[in-house]
Amino acid sequence: MLERRKAAGVLIFVSCIGGFVLYVYLLMLSEWSPIVMQLSVLMIAGGILGVISWIGYQMATTKPTASSVTDE
Known part of the structure; x- marks a missing residue:
């Protein structure tokens, strides 16, 4: 159970970082x-x-x- 929570936490963390990088790209580098x-x-x-x-x-x-x- 604890391993599942840790995996979900890591997934949320990585998804948020990826979403921020995508947002920065769309805001700064795209048309x-x-x-x-x-x-x-x-x-x-x-x-x-x-x-x-x-x-x-x-x-x-x-x-x-x-x-x-x-x-x-």
Whole structure:
């Protein structure tokens, strides 16, 4: 079991390094550079706005607990 986890960890590590090398190649050395940059910025903006919208959704749909309600 431990050997399987180690192998999976090494595979993830090597895949991430390979993905980064591919990204650097596409961004710096290929003619696809403008579209790669645009897609990168789009994914970053979408990720940040997605997390913020999820927080807003959770705030809007979560029922208040007794400890969060104040008597006025």
